[in-house]
Amino acid sequence: xxxxxxxxxxxxxxxxxxxxxxxxxxxxxxxxxxxxxxxxxxxxxxxxxxxxxxxxxxxxxxxxxxxxxxxxxxxxxxxxxxxxxxxxxxxxxxxxxxxxxxxxxxxxxxxxxxxxxxxxxxxxxxxxxxxxxxxxxxxxxxxxxxxxxxxxxxxxxxxxxxxxxxxxxxxxxxxxxxxxxxxxxxxxxxxxxxxxxxxxxxxxxxxxxxxxxxxxxxxxxxxxxxxxxxxxxxxxxxxxxxxxxxxxxxxxxxxxxxxxxxxxxxxxxxxxxxxxxxxxxxxxxxxxxxxxxxxxxxxxxxxxxxxxxxxxxxxxxxxxxxxxxxxxxxxxxxxxxxx
Amino acid sequence: xxxxxxxxxxxxxxxxxxxxxxxxxxxxxxxxxxxxxxxxxxxxxxxxxxxxxxxxxxxxxxxxxxxxxxxxxxxxxxxxxxxxxxxxxxxxxxxxxxxxxxxxxxxxxxxxxxxxxxxxxxxxxxxxxxxxxxxxxxxxxxxxxxxxxxxxxxxxxxxxxxxxxxxxxxxxxxxxxxxxxxxxxxxxxxxxxxxxxxxxxxxxxxxxxxxxxxxxxxxxxxxxxxxxxxxxxxxxxxxxxxxxxxxxxxxxxxxxxxxxxxxxxxxxxxxxxxxxxxxxxxxxxxxxxxxxxxxxxxxxxxxxxxxxxxxxxxxxxxxxxxxxxxxxxxxxxxxxxxx
Numbered sequence: 024x025x026x027x028x029x030x031x032x033x034x035x036x037x038x039x040x041x042x043x044x045x046x047x048x049x050x051x052x053x054x055x056x057x058x059x060x061x062x063x064x065x066x067x068x069x070x071x072x073x074x075x076x077x078x079x080x081x082x083x084x085x086x087x088x089x090x091x092x093x094x095x096x097x098x099x100x101x102x103x104x105x106x107x108x109x110x111x112x113x114x115x116x117x118x119x120x121x122x123x124x125x126x127x128x129x130x131x132x133x134x135x136x137x138x139x140x141x142x143x144x145x146x147x148x149x150x151x152x153x154x155x156x157x158x159x160x161x162x163x164x165x166x167x168x169x170x171x172x173x174x175x176x177x178x179x180x181x182x183x184x185x186x187x188x189x190x191x192x193x194x195x196x197x198x199x200x201x202x203x204x205x206x207x208x209x210x211x212x213x214x215x216x217x218x219x220x221x222x223x224x225x226x227x228x229x230x231x232x233x234x235x236x237x238x239x240x241x242x243x244x245x246x247x248x249x250x251x252x253x254x255x256x257x258x259x260x261x262x263x264x265x266x267x268x269x270x271x272x273x274x275x276x277x278x279x280x281x282x283x284x285x286x287x288x289x290x291x292x293x294x295x296x297x298x299x300x301x302x303x304x305x306x307x308x309x310x311x312x313x314x315x316x317x318x319x320x321x322x323x324x325x326x327x328x329x330x331x332x333x334x335x336x337x338x339x340x341x342x343x344x345x346x347x348x349x350x351x352x353x354x355x356x357x358x359x360x361x362x
Numbered sequence: 363x364x365x366x367x368x369x370x371x372x373x374x375x376x377x378x379x380x381x382x383x384x385x386x387x388x389x390x391x392x393x394x395x396x397x398x399x400x401x402x403x404x405x406x407x408x409x410x411x412x413x414x415x416x417x418x419x420x421x422x423x424x425x426x427x428x429x430x431x432x433x434x435x436x437x438x439x440x441x442x443x444x445x446x447x448x449x450x451x452x453x454x455x456x457x458x459x460x461x462x463x464x465x466x467x468x469x470x471x472x473x474x475x476x477x478x479x480x481x482x483x484x485x486x487x488x489x490x491x492x493x494x495x496x497x498x499x500x501x502x503x504x505x506x507x508x509x510x511x512x513x514x515x516x517x518x519x520x521x522x523x524x525x526x527x528x529x530x531x532x533x534x535x536x537x538x539x540x541x542x543x544x545x546x547x548x549x550x551x552x553x554x555x556x557x558x559x560x561x562x563x564x565x566x567x568x569x570x571x572x573x574x575x576x577x578x579x580x581x582x583x584x585x586x587x588x589x590x591x592x593x594x595x596x597x598x599x600x601x602x603x604x605x606x607x608x609x610x611x612x613x614x615x616x617x618x619x620x621x622x623x624x625x626x627x628x629x630x631x632x633x634x635x636x637x638x639x640x641x642x643x644x645x646x647x648x649x650x651x652x653x654x655x656x657x658x659x660x661x662x663x664x665x666x667x668x669x670x671x672x673x674x675x676x677x678x679x680x681x682x683x684x685x686x687x688x689x690x691x692x693x694x695x696x697x698x699x700x701x
Binding site: 113144198250333 | 392395396399400401403405406422424425426427428429430450455460461464466470482483484486489494495497499500501502504507510511512513516519520523524526527528530531534535537538541542545547548549552553555556557558559560562563564566567568570571573574575576577578579582584585589596599600603604607608611612615616625669671672673676677680684
């Protein structure tokens with residue numbers, strides 16, 4: 024089984040299974056089973072094969088018990104319907120087929136329909152769980168682990184985390200470059216700096232929400248790539264509403280702090296609070312848009328959508344969010360705070 | 363079944379199952395099954411009950427076929443071993459028991475051991491998947507959805523997201539407060555502001571990685587709360603190594619940009635780059651520490667560890683990260699940049 028790719032069902036195959044021929048009588052078949060098979064899970068479904076080993080049908084063992092005892096031959100109790108997996112199928116396909124066919128065990132054949140083994144649903148349960156673990160770890164902004172956390176050696180753990188952390192760090196350096204460009208504005212209005220973490224993090228948070236929803240919907244096949252326009256409209260609208268809510272809270276905060284003399288934002292505090300209000304709407308809409316579209320674009324290019332992790336989306340939105348913030352500030356505060 | 367809590371196995375129970383009495387002969391039992399049961403999945407395992415309906419044992423139907431035909435009575439082919447779920451068990455317990463016992467179907471009894479129904483593994487597969495979806499959505503920083511993304515009405519979608527977004531926004535306002543306190547330092551050294559997004563986001567990213575690992579390990583029961591000290595040591599060490607790597611990259615970046623005249627960080631650029639180096643180590647260690655300990659603390663207090671979402675950890679580390687950054691700057695740059 025080692026010749027097949029890592030993510031094929033070949034890894035899960037179990038070669039302990041029971042076969043009979045269709046020209047046996049039912050009594051012969053039962054005698055054959057008693058002689059060659061133990062009372063284990065493998066004897067729950069019996070496979071009917073031809074002389075070349077090709078799969079003809081499957082019989083749940085209950086059918087021997089429940090059928091009309093007057094029937095004599097195996098071929099009389101076949102239903103002529105048998106779902107099977109191909110040895111080259113991916114494990115994801117196996118999960119889907121188990122759900123679709125509502126089965127507990129499925130036979131595995133090769134391209135010539137030769138029966139090679141069986142796969143049971145509990146192995147698939149483990150694979151589905153492993154797949155979810157990988158998606159979750161990727162979404163946390165790291166390479167997925169090969170072994171459970173407690174069994175992963177410390178330096179292997181660090182290696183799995185360092186790669187993405189360095190990529191994110193190098194990308195986030197663009198915020199330094201962007202802010203370097205705005206250092207003139209910053210030295211004129213230090214008060215602008217005070218709101219930077221608040222404003223850019225909101226974009227990251229709303230983007231992280233959108234990315235989660237889309238990545239999971241794609242993984243469960245609830246959503247197809249063709250519906251990107253539907254997703255985009257929904258997310259832009261959600262972003263607008265969420266941005267308006269947070270923008271209003273931000274506006275009220277500045278108003279209250281100023282009026283209650285908790286902090287002095289200077290004479291142009293009203294213009295400043297409008298800057299925050301509009302920036303939040305713009306940045307949160309940008310966050311929901313990029314958070315939802317990046318997984319779709321990745322899947323379109325046959326890359327894993329789960330790579331669009333929360334930290335990845337947050338980093339992207341940090342860089343662009345700063346540009347949105349300072350651009351809105353440049354327009355609104357020109358001639359006043361930024362004279 | 364409506365009297366049981368939402369997360370109990372009562373929701374998954376199937377009342378289509380086959381029962382026999384232990385004093386039947388095997389021939390009588392088979393005749394009984396043929397008469398009262400169709401050829402469906404429900405007939406894969408037969409349950410032996412007493413006159414009051416109490417569960418005595420289960421028999422896989424294959425045992426009728428595979429057993430010595432000389433045995434006459436049902437009680438002769440019982441193995442005296444029968445795993446069951448209690449109707450009050452949580453669905454999570456059911457998932458664990460299916461994995462532990464390696465079974466495809468399990469009977470469900472009440473406190474009096476009366477057989478009420480059965481649960482099959484494919485129903486549990488759906489529940490496990492639903493549970494993972496909830497965890498993933500919570501980790502993305504929102505309430506989990508009740509329906510798939512594409513079936514959730516837009517205002518319900520916004521409502522599920524707004525709550526956490528507002529909580530995170532209000533918490534992140536503490537960054538504004540913190541930076542207000544440091545506005546003196548900021549106006550003296552605007553160059554400090556330029557590095558804020560870079561420095562605090564690194565803490566959020568490393569914290570998000572740690573939180574993912576711990577939340578998933580707790581969900582899969584790979585990790586128990588008793589091992590918090592082991593986790594803390596591992597995460598502090600990982601944070602130190604990762605912080606040193608990123609710190610070194612940050613240090614080199616300032617050095618290169620200064621020497622290549624890409625940007626002028628002023629005469630005290632070397633002290634500034636030491637500030638960035640040390641801050642990154644401190645903030646990333648703080649990130650891995652809080653990211654790993656918050657899920658453990660939440661579970662300790664019987665709260666859902668998945669609530670410690672990537673955005674939640676990032677927000678916490680943003681606030682404390684700023685304090686770490688400005689404190690290190692205050693010490694290192696006192697008398698020079700911050701004179």
